[in-house]
Amino acid sequence: MTTTYAVLSEGLEKSYGDVHALRGLDLAVPYGAVCGLLGPNGAGKTTAVRVLATLTAPTGGRALVAGHDVTREPVVVRRAIGVTGQYASVDGDLTGRENLRLFARLAGLRGAAGRSRADELLERFALGGAADRVASTWSGGMKRRLDLAAGLINRPRVLFLDEPTTGLDPAAREHIWTAVRELADEGTAVLLTTQYLEEADRLADDIVVVDGGRAVAGGTPAELKARIGARAEVTVTDRAALAGAAVVLDQLTGGSPVVDEGRLTVGVTVLDGDLTLPRIIRALDSAGIPLTDAALRPPTLDEVFLRLTRVRTATITEHAKENAA
Numbered sequence: 001m002t003t004t005y006a007v008l009s010e011g012l013e014k015s016y017g018d019v020h021a022l023r024g025l026d027l028a029v030p031y032g033a034v035c036g037l038l039g040p041n042g043a044g045k046t047t048a049v050r051v052l053a054t055l056t057a058p059t060g061g062r063a064l065v066a067g068h069d070v071t072r073e074p075v076v077v078r079r080a081i082g083v084t085g086q087y088a089s090v091d092g093d094l095t096g097r098e099n100l101r102l103f104a105r106l107a108g109l110r111g112a113a114g115r116s117r118a119d120e121l122l123e124r125f126a127l128g129g130a131a132d133r134v135a136s137t138w139s140g141g142m143k144r145r146l147d148l149a150a151g152l153i154n155r156p157r158v159l160f161l162d163e164p165t166t167g168l169d170p171a172a173r174e175h176i177w178t179a180v181r182e183l184a185d186e187g188t189a190v191l192l193t194t195q196y197l198e199e200a201d202r203l204a205d206d207i208v209v210v211d212g213g214r215a216v217a218g219g220t221p222a223e224l225k226a227r228i229g230a231r232a233e234v235t236v237t238d239r240a241a242l243a244g245a246a247v248v249l250d251q252l253t254g255g256s257p258v259v260d261e262g263r264l265t266v267g268v269t270v271l272d273g274d275l276t277l278p279r280i281i282r283a284l285d286s287a288g289i290p291l292t293d294a295a296l297r298p299p300t301l302d303e304v305f306l307r308l309t310r311v312r313t314a315t316i317t318e319h320a321k322e323n324a325a
């Protein structure tokens, strides 16, 4: 395997007894990029991060992180990475500054070097004003920033972010996103797991969709969206018309229309949007359902995700049926 990537895995496997959490995961994350790892619950995302961060050993395959083998050189890998989780690892009884100085000592930065690294990170994450208050008095967003700062204490070349903004309000989330983007722009490789597709859409240069312990699709957010076509969306005049419009779209396209009651819209993903949208408009007109708007839009990442993981679930189900027959 070449070592030009920050994270490179081939056929990575991890089994817990009969449970195959990873079944041959291939990943390639270059330096200076954010890679979003997306997948439904139980897909293997956290296991992948744990294996790559040397917190648990793989049972098969191979992975290099910062050019070093996670199984044979875990200590070197650990020195090159930062890991921050969704549960802030800060100690609430210590001040922000004390927390970071503690992490600095743990990372081997002693004396003035540790103190100045802690101060630098407090400034970078706009935490200087609260630095000498105990962290238990801080807001959730501030604690999460401190957690991220702690993960950066050793200037990692590879950063693992496990659901970094879960539970944060939009302003606090924006703050974290800006910081992560800056880190990637400075050359750090970031492997991000997230439940928020909006987060992956905003941050990730590349997305790997994981399902059943394998990568089932990958590409830039735009490439993944293009793969499933466009979203035909109609806007009706009132709520009463929504259900009827959804039935018409379902019959015409065989898709699963998504109804947005707030915006009075019904949308469905279609591969041949230019042909299908006029047919939808004619069918709704025949059904006596008046429209205020009809448009073709790029699909949201949520739709891509649902489509990709649903297709896979269907394939697994078909496979099971075939096996049973």
Ligand code: ATP
Residues within 6 Å of the ligand: 016, 019, 020, 021, 039, 040, 041, 042, 043, 044, 045, 046, 047, 048
């Ligand atoms: P979520 O989005 O719910 O966090 P995930 O994609 O991170 O899910 P993992 O936590 O990696 O998924 O779990 C993958 C599979 O491995 C699941 O079936 C899970 O139950 C199983 N698993 C994970 N850790 C262990 C463990 N320590 N012992 C046994 N099984 C485990």
